[in-house]
Each structure stands twice: as structure tokens, then as C-alpha cells.
Amino acid sequence: MSFEFRVLHKQGKARSGLLATPHGDVATPLFMPVGTQATVKGLSNRELVEIGSQIVLANTYHLLLRPGPGRIERLGGLHGFTGYQGPWLTDSGGFQVMSLGHRRVISEEGVEFSNHLNGDRTLLTPEKSIEVQQELGADIIMAFDECPPYPAERGYLENSLERTLRWLERSLAAKTRSDQALFGIAQGGVELDLRRRSTVETIKFDLPGYAIGGLAVGEPKEKMVPVVDLSTDLLPEDRPRYLMGVGHPEDLVAGVALGVDMFDCVYPTRTGRFGYALVDRGRLNLSSARYKDNPEQIDASCDCYACQNHSRAYITHLVRAGEMLGLRLLSLHNIRYLHRLMERARAAIASGRYGDFAREFAARRWPSGTPEWFSDALERSGMW
Amino acid sequence: MSFEFRVLHKQGKARSGLLATPHGDVATPLFMPVGTQATVKGLSNRELVEIGSQIVLANTYHLLLRPGPGRIERLGGLHGFTGYQGPWLTDSGGFQVMSLGHRRVISEEGVEFSNHLNGDRTLLTPEKSIEVQQELGADIIMAFDECPPYPAERGYLENSLERTLRWLERSLAAKTRSDQALFGIAQGGVELDLRRRSTVETIKFDLPGYAIGGLAVGEPKEKMVPVVDLSTDLLPEDRPRYLMGVGHPEDLVAGVALGVDMFDCVYPTRTGRFGYALVDRGRLNLSSARYKDNPEQIDASCDCYACQNHSRAYITHLVRAGEMLGLRLLSLHNIRYLHRLMERARAAIASGRYGDFAREFAARRWPSGTPEWFSDALERSGMW
Numbered sequence: 001m002s003f004e005f006r007v008l009h010k011q012g013k014a015r016s017g018l019l020a021t022p023h024g025d026v027a028t029p030l031f032m033p034v035g036t037q038a039t040v041k042g043l044s045n046r047e048l049v050e051i052g053s054q055i056v057l058a059n060t061y062h063l064l065l066r067p068g069p070g071r072i073e074r075l076g077g078l079h080g081f082t083g084y085q086g087p088w089l090t091d092s093g094g095f096q097v098m099s100l101g102h103r104r105v106i107s108e109e110g111v112e113f114s115n116h117l118n119g120d121r122t123l124l125t126p127e128k129s130i131e132v133q134q135e136l137g138a139d140i141i142m143a144f145d146e147c148p149p150y151p152a153e154r155g156y157l158e159n160s161l162e163r164t165l166r167w168l169e170r171s172l173a174a175k176t177r178s179d180q181a182l183f184g185i186a187q188g189g190v191e192l193d194l195r196r197r198s199t200v201e202t203i204k205f206d207l208p209g210y211a212i213g214g215l216a217v218g219e220p221k222e223k224m225v226p227v228v229d230l231s232t233d234l235l236p237e238d239r240p241r242y243l244m245g246v247g248h249p250e251d252l253v254a255g256v257a258l259g260v261d262m263f264d265c266v267y268p269t270r271t272g273r274f275g276y277a278l279v280d281r282g283r284l285n286l287s288s289a290r291y292k293d294n295p296e297q298i299d300a301s302c303d304c305y306a307c308q309n310h311s312r313a314y315i316t317h318l319v320r321a322g323e324m325l326g327l328r329l330l331s332l333h334n335i336r337y338l339h340r341l342m343e344r345a346r347a348a349i350a351s352g353r354y355g356d357f358a359r360e361f362a363a364r365r366w367p368s369g370t371p372e373w374f375s376d377a378l379e380r381s382g383m384w
Numbered sequence: 385m386s387f388e389f390r391v392l393h394k395q396g397k398a399r400s401g402l403l404a405t406p407h408g409d410v411a412t413p414l415f416m417p418v419g420t421q422a423t424v425k426g427l428s429n430r431e432l433v434e435i436g437s438q439i440v441l442a443n444t445y446h447l448l449l450r451p452g453p454g455r456i457e458r459l460g461g462l463h464g465f466t467g468y469q470g471p472w473l474t475d476s477g478g479f480q481v482m483s484l485g486h487r488r489v490i491s492e493e494g495v496e497f498s499n500h501l502n503g504d505r506t507l508l509t510p511e512k513s514i515e516v517q518q519e520l521g522a523d524i525i526m527a528f529d530e531c532p533p534y535p536a537e538r539g540y541l542e543n544s545l546e547r548t549l550r551w552l553e554r555s556l557a558a559k560t561r562s563d564q565a566l567f568g569i570a571q572g573g574v575e576l577d578l579r580r581r582s583t584v585e586t587i588k589f590d591l592p593g594y595a596i597g598g599l600a601v602g603e604p605k606e607k608m609v610p611v612v613d614l615s616t617d618l619l620p621e622d623r624p625r626y627l628m629g630v631g632h633p634e635d636l637v638a639g640v641a642l643g644v645d646m647f648d649c650v651y652p653t654r655t656g657r658f659g660y661a662l663v664d665r666g667r668l669n670l671s672s673a674r675y676k677d678n679p680e681q682i683d684a685s686c687d688c689y690a691c692q693n694h695s696r697a698y699i700t701h702l703v704r705a706g707e708m709l710g711l712r713l714l715s716l717h718n719i720r721y722l723h724r725l726m727e728r729a730r731a732a733i734a735s736g737r738y739g740d741f742a743r744e745f746a747a748r749r750w751p752s753g754t755p756e757w758f759s760d761a762l763e764r765s766g767m768w
């Protein structure tokens with residue numbers, strides 16, 4: 001099996017590593033752009049490679065509905081269908097069923113829902129999710145889980161995490177392809193004892209990687225940090241840790257400090273489509289009239305095509321005129337921004353100065369004072 | 385002045401040539417992609433260069449309204465503002481005022497209209513059009529003309545062409561920049577005597593280039609061919625001839641046969657956004673379910689990024705899912721298709737086999753028989 005993870009450098013709880021997959025090695029910590037419908041919105045494969053994307057996520061829920069996993073399989077799986085030959089990861093559909101499906105009925109069997117495209121009823125089960133993910137053919141696939149909303153009652157969380165464990169067992173039993181790595185997902189909301197139970201039980205399956213699920217669903221960051229800290233304390237050192245759905249720059253810097261290796265989020269592309277450009281001090285609203293005459297690039301330190309070739313004034317014009325190129329350039333820049341952030345993080349860990357890196361990041365991001373949750377994350381990691 | 389045109393090869397009425405502009409030489413015959421709002425919809429500058437775009441058109445009407453010509457001038461003109469450093473051409477706004485403006489009042493002074501963005505009243509005159517085009521800074525600028533609708537009464541056409549001649553005189557008088565070439569535009573609808581009068585009078589101004597205006601506005605192709613034929617008979621051999629707003633592949637092949645050097649049209653990008661891909665036999669509707677499982681590329685003979693990297697099935701998925709990348713890839717391919725068509729035309733003229741080229745094109749385009757208007761164009765050119 002061509003799936004292997006090695007930690008190369010450690011500092012405090014933070015680590016950098018190398019993850020080998022059937023479609024190539026990737027350096028961690030890393031950010032995965034989201035290709036919901038088998039395309040990262042607005043970007044070409046060539047651009048993904050150029051900006052340093054290492055692994056791309058696709059959504060099982062969306063591709064199940066359209067164009068259908070059988071079709072993608074016949075056309076060579078995600079790699080052949082899209083032409084993107086690097087590693088792919090597919091989620092299980094569990095999260096999207098809850099966020100996009102209507103009239104959901106959750107049972108021990110799975111989740112029945114009316115899809116958001118034509119309202120047809122579909123039953124997604126652990127077996128079905130794995131079947132679909134095997135047809136899609138990603139390098140990393142995810143166990144079918146139930147992602148509870150925030151806030152949720154303890155009783156709900158408890159039932160949900162126990163069911164997620166049973167679904168993990170069924171996911172594993174359904175898996176037949178040996179060239180895909182299945183990651184388990186720990187749940188438990190922000191209740192630390194439930195999170196501990198879920199994580200400890202998930203680890204028993206001795207999987208090639210583990211995800212911290214159910215976060216970034218509306219809980220305050222003060223509650224997220226202790227959960228991530230506990231999770232990475234419990235998770236084995238020699239397996240990659242994936243914090244699902246997290247993609248704000250400050251969350252990445254804090255997550256890496258706490259020992260997370262992988263992140264994904266639609267944030268960079270979505271905020272780009274709303275006209276925002278990510279920079280160290282936050283984001284620039286390029287749909288604002290204030291940039292109409294600004295000849296500077298988005299970020300003088302950025303090496304992306306948008307920053308190397310265009311001014312804020314031009315991108316502002318494109319955004320205000322509703323031109324596709326504006327959204328393209330902003331999505332490109334924003335993903336490149338997160339990739340550069342992770343490149344800087346990897347270099348900082350390798351040279352033993354991640355604490356400085358995180359403090360410098362915080363000083364630029366919050367000139368008037370670092371929020372407590374961020375300092376807390378660094379303290380827990382031994383680097384504040 | 386760095387503006388010069390040389391005819392390199394001739395065959396029948398068709399010719400290939402080289403047009404020198406302050407921002408580089410371009411080989412004719414050529415197709416100009418349209419960057420209405422200072423961006424060719426969906427494409428980056430890098431892509432434009434890669435697919436062989438030689439000169440890009442921008443619309444004075446749109447840029448006058450947003451972001452404003454003064455702003456573009458301060459940011460380095462179209463070249464600096466957009467970062468596209470090749471030659472640009474701007475139209476005069478005359479056509480858009482008629483097609484997009486509301487409550488138009490045409491007078492000897494100019495055209496007053498309510499713009500399509502916020503309804504503000506604006507007066508566009510020859511002087512204003514030239515002032516704006518000088519601020520935009522394109523290499524080629526166009527005289528302010530009145531483009532009559534089709535059909536139009538003879539009286540209307542006559543008044544309109546006379547006024548267009550007076551506006552040409554005022555356009556020239558208003559022009560102060562010596563690094564821009566001003567082209568005049570002949571009108572006269574499809575009335576051959578009026579077209580002759582307009583062309584003969586326009587030529588008297590001894591301009592660096594001439595446009596055939598007022599075509600492709602709804603008239604049948606049978607009526608377009610004699611007008612183009614007459615126009616190129618009258619226009620001087622040593623000046624470029626620009627057939628405005630024409631961009632269907634078959635119209636380009638016929639136009640080149642009749643001695644046209646330049647074309648522009650939104651057709652390749654617009655039809656791309658509607659899901660169509662241009663191929664020699666017409667166009668493929670990639671939003672159609674019939675291509676869902678088709679692993680072939682759009683066009684096996686095409687060297688564009690879309691054809692080199694993606695299947696019809698994938699592009700069909702993108703189009704049906706409303707993904708930006710689908711529109712990008714189709715726009716890219718369609719413009720590349722027209723550029724390749726003109727490259728093939730140039731090579732055919734250079735080797736004295738344009739007639740064969742045009743007949744082969746017709747055989748692929750219309751397997752069941754070439755339409756009369758197309759044969760008529762080739763006959764008039766001496767190549768059928």
C-alpha cells in the first residue's frame with residue numbers, strides 16, 4: 001500500500017511531515033482547496049498546480065447527485081474525469097446531507113433526504129457512501145459520520161457519536177479497494193468528555209488517518225481550541241490529523257500549533273467570489289469604492305498571478321462590473337495565500353521558530369491585541 | 385509614427401499582411417476578441433497570449449460609464465490598467481449607444497442617451513468619443529459613427545451616412561495623440577449605391593485604416609456579401625480593412641476571401657457562456673445530455689488548454705453544474721478556434737491555396753451542400 005505518513009519536524013505540539021499517497025507525496029501541514037463539483041470554483045488544474053495545491057477535496061454528496069459516481073468511474077475516477085492527477089480526498093457526504101438535504105430522516109441505517117437539486121429522496125448509508133467514494137476513486141476517503149449542529153444537547157451528541165462509531169465500523173466493512181486510505185472522524189461537539197470518548201474509540205480502529213469533525217459549525221473559537229488540543233493529545237503521533245471545514249487563516253495558524261496536519265474549507269474561494277482578498281491583516285474588500293484608484297497589488301509579498309500582474313484598482317473594476325476574471329483572480333490569490341501560509345508554517349516548524357511565526361502573524365492580524373483564544377492555542381502548544 | 389500596414393501575400397481578393405502598431409506587430413487576417421469591460425470575459429491576459437490573440441478590442445461606451453476613462457488614463461491607459469501589453473483597439477461607442485442606451489436622441493451634435501447602468505443622461509459626440517478613446521489609449525481608435533438598424537429606410541441611411549462623414553471630420557479634428565491610428569467607418573446599410581458613396585467619401589480622408597460598419601445587424605448573408613465585395617473593391621489596397629462585429633467562422637472565411645483583414649465579435653465568448661463549442665462542422669452544445677459520457681476532447685485537432693486537458697464529458701458536467709470553469713474553457717477554446725481559423729487562412733493565402741482551404745472548410749461545415757451566399761463570396765473573390 002502506497003499510503004504512509006512520516007513526521008519530519010516537531011516543535012511543541014506542531015509538526016511538519018510528509019504524506020505519501022498513490023498520486024504523490026504531500027507536505028504537511030497543508031490546506032486543501034475544495035472542488036465541490038469536481039472543480040475548485042474558477043480555477044484550472046494548471047493554476048492549482050502553480051499555486052502549490054497538493055491535494056484537492058471533492059464532495060461525495062454533490063457528485064452523487066451530479067454527474068453521478070458511476071459516470072465518473074467510467075471516465076477514470078476523479079483523476080481521469082477532471083484531469084487533475086494529484087491526490088484527491090472525498091468527504092463522506094455526511095456533512096452535506098445535514099446542511100443541504102431537506103426533510104432529513106436519520107436512522108441507524110443512514111440518512112434519508114430530499115436532495116437540493118430536484119428534491120428526489122435518497123438514502124445515504126455508510127455502505128453507500130463508501131461505494132460512491134470507491135467509484136470516485138480519491139486517494140483518501142472518509143468514513144460516513146453524523147455531524148451534529150451547534151449547539152446540540154448532550155444526549156444528541158452522545159447518540160450521534162456512538163452511531164458514528166457504528167457507522168465507521170460499517171464503512172470499514174464496506175471498503176474493498178486497497179489503494180484508498182479511509183480516515184475515521186471523531187465527533188462529540190464541544191463537550192470534552194464526549195470528544196475524548198469519540199476519539200479514543202475511533203483510534204481503536206487503527207486507521208491511516210483521523211479527522212476532527214463537527215467543528216467550525218458556529219461554536220466560538222474559545223470552545224474550538226480546547227477540543228482540538230484534546231484531540232491532538234489523544235490522536236497517535238504517526239497518523240495525519242485533519243481538522244475538517246476549517247480554513248480561516250488564524251484558525252490554520254492556531255490549528256498547526258496544536259498539531260493539526262490538514263485543513264479544508266470553501267472560505268478562500270467563497271470569500272473571493274464575494275470580492276474579498278486575504279492578506280495577513282485580514283481581508284481587503286475589493287468591491288469597495290476605496291480601491292478604485294489603488295495601483296498597488298493585493299499583497300506585495302505574494303507570488304500569485306493576480307498579485308504579479310494586476311492592481312487592486314483593476315480587480316476592483318472587475319468585481320464591481322461583475323466580471324468572471326475578478327472572481328478568478330481573487331479565488332486564485334486566496335488559495336495561494338493559504339498555501340503560502342502553510343509553506344511558511346512548515347518552514348517555521350522545520351527551523352524551530354513556529355512560535356515566532358505565530359506571534360508575528362498575530363501582530364499583523366490583530367495590531368490592537370491578540371484575542372485570547374489564539375494565545376490560548378499557542379500556550380497549549382507550548383509556544384506562547 | 386509606428387503605425388504601418390504591409391500586404392505580404394495576395395490570392396484573388398484575399399490577402400495576408402502585417403500591421404505594425406505601437407504595441408507590436410500583428411499578422412492579418414486576424415480575429416480580435418472583445419474585452420467589453422477591459423477584460424475578455426473569463427480569460428486572463430496570459431491565456432490571451434497563449435491562444436494567439438494579437439489585438440484586443442475594448443468598448444468605449446462601457447468604459448466611459450465604468451470605471452471611467454480618466455481613471456483608466458491615470459492607471460496607465462488600457463495597457464497599464466489591464467496589464468495586457470499587446471495592441472488594443474477601442475470602438476467609438478456609436479454602436480453601443482444605439483444598442484444599449486435608452487431614450488436616444490440623435491442630433492447633429494451627437495447622441496444623447498440614458499445609460500443602461502443607472503439611467504443617467506450622457507451626450508456622446510465625436511469630440512467626446514475621441515477624448516475618451518485618447519484617455520483609454522488604445523493603439524487603434526475608431527471615428528464616431530452612427531450605425532443604422534436593419535432594415536432602415538433609404539432616407540434614414542442617407543442622412544445617417546452623411547452625418548457619419550461629418551462626424552468623421554469632427555473626430556479627426558478632435559484627435560491630438562499621434563500614437564493612435566484613427567480608422568474611419570463606412571456605412572450605408574445594404575444599399576450598394578449608398579455604401580459606395582459612403583466608402584468613396586470616407587477614403588478621401590486618407591486614413592491609416594477603414595472599417596466596414598453597419599453589417600451583421602440582422603441582414604441576410606446574401607445581402608452582406610455584395611456589400612463587403614463592393615467595399616473591398618473601393619478601399620485602398622495598402623490600408624487594413626476591418627469588418628466590424630463579424631465573428632461567425634463562415635463569415636470570417638468568406639470575409640477573408642473578399643479581402644477583409646480584421647474582424648471582431650463577442651460570438652466566441654458569448655456562445656461559450658451558453659455552453660457551445662466551435663468546431664469546423666458548426667458548434668457542439670455541451671450543455672446537452674448527449675455529451676455526458678463522451679470521453680473525447682472538444683476538437684482533436686485543437687491545441688488549446690481545454691482540448692489538451694479535458695473531455696467533453698467533464699466540460700458538459702461543468703456547464704450543467706453552472707461551474708465557472710466550464711465557461712472559461714469554452715470561451716478559451718472558441719477564441720482559439722477563430723485564431724486557428726485565421727492562422728490557417730494566412731497560411732493558405734501565403735501558399736496560394738485559399739480557395740482549397742475555403743472549399744474544404746465549406747465541405748466540413750455544410751456536408752449536405754454549401755449555401756449560395758458562401759459560394760457567391762468565393763466566386764466574387766475569384767476562388768470558387
